[in-house]
Amino acid sequence: MSNAVILDPADRSPAGAQARGVAQAWHRLRRQPSTLFAVVVVAVLVVVAVAAPLLAPYAPEATDFDAPLSGPTADHPLGTADLGQDLLSQLIYGARTALVVAGGSVLVAMLIGVPIGLVLGYKGGWYDRIGSRGLDIADALPGLMVGFVVIAILGRGMAVLVLAIGLVFCMNFARMTRAITLTERKKLYVESAHVSGLRERQIVFGQVLPNLAGPLAVQAAVFLGSAIKVEAALSFLGLGLGDDQPSWGGMLGVAAEHQADQPLMAVAPGIAILLTVLAFNLLGDGINDALSGRRTTGRRRTALLGRQRPPASPTLAEVRAAASAADGTADVAAVDAPPVATAPVGPGRAAADGDADDDRSDAAVLDVRDATIVADRPDGSTVTLVHGVSLRVRRGEILGLLGESGSGKSMLAKAVLGLLPPGVRLTGGSIRLNGTELAGCSERELRAVRGTGLGVVLQNPQANLSPVHTVGRQLVDVLRAHHPLSRRDARARAAELLDLVGVNDVQRRLDQYPYQFSGGMAQRVAIAIALAGEPDLLILDEATSALDVTTQSQVLDLVLDLRDRLGMAIVNITHDLGVAAETCDRVAVLYRGELVEVADVVDLFDRPQQPYTAALLAAHPTADADIDTHDTHHDSHHDSHHDAEVTA
Amino acid sequence: MTGTATGTAQGDAPLLDVRDLRVDYDVAGAAGWRRRALTVVKGISFTIAPGETYGLVGESGSGKSTTGRAILRLADVSGGTILVDGQDVATLGRRTPLAYRRDVQAVYQDPAASLNPRHRAGRALTETLARHGLGDRDERRRRAAEAFEQVGLTTEHLTRYPSQMSGGQLQRVAIARALVLGPRLVVCDEAVSALDLSTQAQILSLLTDLQSASGVSYLFITHDLGVVRHVAHRVGVLRGGELVEQGETRQVLDHPRHEYTRSLLAASPASHPEGREERRAERAARRAVTARAATAGATTAQEAA
Numbered sequence: 001m002s003n004a005v006i007l008d009p010a011d012r013s014p015a016g017a018q019a020r021g022v023a024q025a026w027h028r029l030r031r032q033p034s035t036l037f038a039v040v041v042v043a044v045l046v047v048v049a050v051a052a053p054l055l056a057p058y059a060p061e062a063t064d065f066d067a068p069l070s071g072p073t074a075d076h077p078l079g080t081a082d083l084g085q086d087l088l089s090q091l092i093y094g095a096r097t098a099l100v101v102a103g104g105s106v107l108v109a110m111l112i113g114v115p116i117g118l119v120l121g122y123k124g125g126w127y128d129r130i131g132s133r134g135l136d137i138a139d140a141l142p143g144l145m146v147g148f149v150v151i152a153i154l155g156r157g158m159a160v161l162v163l164a165i166g167l168v169f170c171m172n173f174a175r176m177t178r179a180i181t182l183t184e185r186k187k188l189y190v191e192s193a194h195v196s197g198l199r200e201r202q203i204v205f206g207q208v209l210p211n212l213a214g215p216l217a218v219q220a221a222v223f224l225g226s227a228i229k230v231e232a233a234l235s236f237l238g239l240g241l242g243d244d245q246p247s248w249g250g251m252l253g254v255a256a257e258h259q260a261d262q263p264l265m266a267v268a269p270g271i272a273i274l275l276t277v278l279a280f281n282l283l284g285d286g287i288n289d290a291l292s293g294r295r296t297t298g299r300r301r302t303a304l305l306g307r308q309r310p311p312a313s314p315t316l317a318e319v320r321a322a323a324s325a326a327d328g329t330a331d332v333a334a335v336d337a338p339p340v341a342t343a344p345v346g347p348g349r350a351a352a353d354g355d356a357d358d359d360r361s362d363a364a365v366l367d368v369r370d371a372t373i374v375a376d377r378p379d380g381s382t383v384t385l386v387h388g389v390s391l392r393v394r395r396g397e398i399l400g401l402l403g404e405s406g407s408g409k410s411m412l413a414k415a416v417l418g419l420l421p422p423g424v425r426l427t428g429g430s431i432r433l434n435g436t437e438l439a440g441c442s443e444r445e446l447r448a449v450r451g452t453g454l455g456v457v458l459q460n461p462q463a464n465l466s467p468v469h470t471v472g473r474q475l476v477d478v479l480r481a482h483h484p485l486s487r488r489d490a491r492a493r494a495a496e497l498l499d500l501v502g503v504n505d506v507q508r509r510l511d512q513y514p515y516q517f518s519g520g521m522a523q524r525v526a527i528a529i530a531l532a533g534e535p536d537l538l539i540l541d542e543a544t545s546a547l548d549v550t551t552q553s554q555v556l557d558l559v560l561d562l563r564d565r566l567g568m569a570i571v572n573i574t575h576d577l578g579v580a581a582e583t584c585d586r587v588a589v590l591y592r593g594e595l596v597e598v599a600d601v602v603d604l605f606d607r608p609q610q611p612y613t614a615a616l617l618a619a620h621p622t623a624d625a626d627i628d629t630h631d632t633h634h635d636s637h638h639d640s641h642h643d644a645e646v647t648a
Numbered sequence: 649m650t651g652t653a654t655g656t657a658q659g660d661a662p663l664l665d666v667r668d669l670r671v672d673y674d675v676a677g678a679a680g681w682r683r684r685a686l687t688v689v690k691g692i693s694f695t696i697a698p699g700e701t702y703g704l705v706g707e708s709g710s711g712k713s714t715t716g717r718a719i720l721r722l723a724d725v726s727g728g729t730i731l732v733d734g735q736d737v738a739t740l741g742r743r744t745p746l747a748y749r750r751d752v753q754a755v756y757q758d759p760a761a762s763l764n765p766r767h768r769a770g771r772a773l774t775e776t777l778a779r780h781g782l783g784d785r786d787e788r789r790r791r792a793a794e795a796f797e798q799v800g801l802t803t804e805h806l807t808r809y810p811s812q813m814s815g816g817q818l819q820r821v822a823i824a825r826a827l828v829l830g831p832r833l834v835v836c837d838e839a840v841s842a843l844d845l846s847t848q849a850q851i852l853s854l855l856t857d858l859q860s861a862s863g864v865s866y867l868f869i870t871h872d873l874g875v876v877r878h879v880a881h882r883v884g885v886l887r888g889g890e891l892v893e894q895g896e897t898r899q900v901l902d903h904p905r906h907e908y909t910r911s912l913l914a915a916s917p918a919s920h921p922e923g924r925e926e927r928r929a930e931r932a933a934r935r936a937v938t939a940r941a942a943t944a945g946a947t948t949a950q951e952a953a
Contacts, residue, residue: 187761188756188758188761188762189761189762189763189764189765191722191754191756191762192754192756192762192763192772192822192825193764194722195720195722195749195752195753195754196749196753196772196775196776196779196825196829197744197746197749197750197776197779197780198775198776198779199779202775202779206775207764207767210764210766210767211764211765211766213766404844404845404846404847405815405844548707548708548871549707549871549873549912549915549916549917550707550911550912550915551707552915552917553914553915553916553917553931554915554935557928557931557932560928575844575845576917577845577917577919578874578916578917578918578919579917581917581918581919581920581921581924582917582918582921582924582927582928584921601921602921602922605919605920605921605922606920615846616845616846618849619845619846619848619849620845620874620919621848621849621852621872621874621875621877621878622874622877622916622918622919623872623873623874623876623877623901623913623916623917623918624913624916624918624919624920
């Protein structure tokens with residue numbers, strides 16, 4: 001087995017021709033019109049602020065006593081203030097004030113808040129308990145009052161204003177940083193850094209802090225907008241900057257004094273504040289979308305890249321591995337024996353024993369022909385995820401769908417269920433359930449089929465049960481969706497179903513919530529829900545992969561019992577050869593979207609026809625004893641052990 | 649895999665000697681005030697010789713990962729000793745000597761989570777080397793590149809982000825990080841459980857190759873008896889924080905003495921469909937016996953009450 005080197009599919013990936021994360025985020029940013037608008041507004045604002053002396057027609061405080069409160073004129077496009085100051089110039093210089101105050105105060109808030117949050121979140125325990133209460137107390141103080149107090153003590157001025165607003169916001173940053181750090185510090189990379197021996201300081205600032213960058217950027221953008229509002233409010237009240245400093249809030253204050261004489265004065269600073277705050281908020285949303293978007297589309301993209309590579313051309317290593325594996329199984333399959341006739345294991349088994357390609361297509365519960373599934377890529381091209389796969393499952397038969405990640409096995413199941421994710425489509429072939437064509441069905445037609453014709457059990461039972469409803473309620477809802485039952489009858493039927501899947505103490509269990517069920521019990525409940533519609537076809541998608549071996553064997557045995565009793569067809573999707581060996585009647589092997597081979601389970605394990613299958617079998621480490629490939633390893637160990645004892 | 653077990657002679661002093669290890673977790677009570685201790689590892693003892701692989705198997709909640717965390721000094725030890733090279737590390741206090749970090753490393757189950765998503769892969773190695781004061785900037789880069797080569801990656805991978813690599817590649821990076829310091833013991837906590845079968849085979853043979861080259865010891869924590877049979881020289885079976893059985897891997901798996909080991913083996917899927925009906929019947933019988941024992945126990949308890 002040690003020689004079975006199959007190249008990791010992704011190991012062959014074209015050498016990192018990947019765009020940098022920042023470039024991707026920028027790309028996505030540009031495709032959101034609202035964000036683009038925000039970026040433009042902020043950019044204009046920055047340019048105006050920087051170039052204020054060049055753009056402004058007058059100095060902001062220059063007075064023109066000939067035309068106080070003039071209203072728009074040729075000399076003063078926006079009019080003048082009470083001492084004849086040019087409003088346009090004030091507005092332009094006000095942008096400078098707004099940006100400096102907003103930027104400075106958010107910087108102050110981050111410099112104070114982020115370290116506090118990092119320490120509280122990372123240290124946890126008493127630090128966190130006491131520190132968090134401190135944050136709560138600070139949060140309970142009204143922000144503007146804090147600003148008033150700081151200004152009352154330190155006097156008016158730009159620096160004081162920045163500090164005051166920074167103090168108002170720093171607790172928010174601390175709170176958010178603490179929350180994210182709490183989740184980050186439990187992650188494995190932090191533990192790995194510990195094991196590497198890194199200092200706590202290095203871990204907190206070198207490892208954890210970079211992972212906060214995204215959320216912090218969003219928060220900062222939103223707070224830039226809020227800071228401008230607070231600055232305007234304080235300046236409006238005459239508490240912000242000195243009267244000689246032009247600011248939008250101050251302009252509003254003057255406008256309010258003179259609104260009877262010159263009502264238009266408030267319009268320009270009002271619009272400026274509105275646009276700026278709006279722009280920063282939209283920018284925050286945009287960054288948020290771009291960051292979260294990067295995560296999902298990034299993964300999609302790599303997944304697609306993985307599948308886009310030329311499929312199923314076995315490498316030298318694979319063939320060699322397959323060859324050595326074939327040698328290993330040669331003793332079993334050496335004799336040219338006729339196909340091993342296996343004992344019938346279920347009611348439908350006799351039918352399944354026949355040739356896989358007979359033409360009685362009515363006998364098949366599920367008949368997939370030439371199914372081709374493609375995914376759209378962002379640049380408009382498509383990637384084929386499943387290439388013309390044909391499969392048939394009969395009543396009472398368990399068909400294993402075996403493959404590694406990226407083989408398309410789950411996509412195929414999703415296509416049958418009509419649950420393909422957005423951007424992924426079935427482009428060719430047919431999927432018939434009991435003779436009814438499912439390909440091209442509307443959502444409504446599919447829904448009718450899904451509950452009654454089809455049942456599905458997914459990998460993580462806890463995630464697929466609703467945590468806020470009792471198990472009984474979830475079962476009853478499904479039952480009533482499919483059958484005209486009264487609540488009481490549905491509950492009785494739910495109890496029968498739970499009993500059927502081996503849950504004890506049914507009446508009490510019905511009123512419990514999913515978190516009160518262990519993994520294996522929750523999976524039994526999921527099976528009960530799948531059986532509620534009395535489906536002809538049950539799809540198990542890695543249904544036991546997350547379970548312990550003991551629990552796994554119980555659930556698999558339950559599935560076998562149910563098949564024997566109810567005789568439905570089952571598709572068992574798994575990456576585990578052992579699970580396939582223990583449960584399936586026939587096995588279909590998928591590799592990079594192509595059907596490699598379909599065979600009776602015993603034939604497949606005895607005489608794999610394809611190198612890929614053989615290589616997979618060779619790579620399978622098993623717990624049972626009779627595998628000769630292990631002998632080399634153990635013999636060597638025993639020998640050396642023995643030698644050492646002799647020499648000692 | 650020949651020659652992987654060069655140092656398993658019983659005459660050698662063990663590299664790791666765990667005696668009566670006990671680990672408690674504090675569990676918050678309902679109100680969050682009253683805390684009670686939950687014993688997760690209940691006094692287990694085992695040794696690992698230099699160059700040996702010891703498999704620790706058990707189901708979730710058996711305390712196998714906690715044992716690994718205690719050895720890595722990530723979980724507080726409540727009782728017993730952990731001797732590494734004769735020195736007790738259970739009583740070291742809060743600070744872990746840097747030399748210990750150099751000697752004892754870890755590889756985790758989820759390679760994507762065990763690497764910082766915001767750092768390039770090579771940085772995980774160079775940063776570690778820098779912390780341990782090994783080499784200057786260029787020397788560290790060279791050693792990182794060497795380590796990458798050793799695990800079958802190229803220098804190109806040094807500058808990639810974790811999101812740009814496959815699971816198998818990431819696990820290779822994690823192994824390179826663990827081995828770059830030249831450790832003597834690596835705790836592999838479900839190190840291959842999340843990988844695809846073919847990738848799993850590659851990583852297992854990589855680990856054994858590296859072991860024969862460097863003589864490193866592995867504590868291999870897994871729920872997968874197949875993996876254990878494949879890599880471990882000796883194995884311990886954990887259940888509910890107690891070591892119910894340990895010994896030579898082949899001895900334990902082929903001739904299990906404890907009932908729990910037997911039931912674990914019965915539950916593990918076989919490598920071939922042949923005889924599965926018998927296995928299914930045997931499992932059903934086993935369950936019936938357990939169920940009868942449980943009900944019998946319940947009735948005795950009732951009668952006693």
